[in-house]
Amino acid sequence: MIKTNFCKPDYTRFGGIIYSSDFETEWKGKRYQNGSVIASRIAGDKRFDEQCRQNIQNRIRRNEYESIQK
DSSP: OOOOSTTOOOTTSOOOOOOGGGGOOSOOSOOOTTSOHHHHHHHHHHHHHHHHHHHHHHHHHHHHHHHHHO
């Protein structure tokens, strides 16, 4: 048995929501003006992760600042 970290979950990231339609591989002939719907969702999830990271950093800075002021 070979163990790898390939599917090890990373709980520090949102990762997005998986829909059953994500597994439909047949092209339905629709053209999307903004590119792939799935790629847009992935990009949105990445922006969400980045915003969460920034919020955490801001909270840490604010807590450090408040502790200095006391």
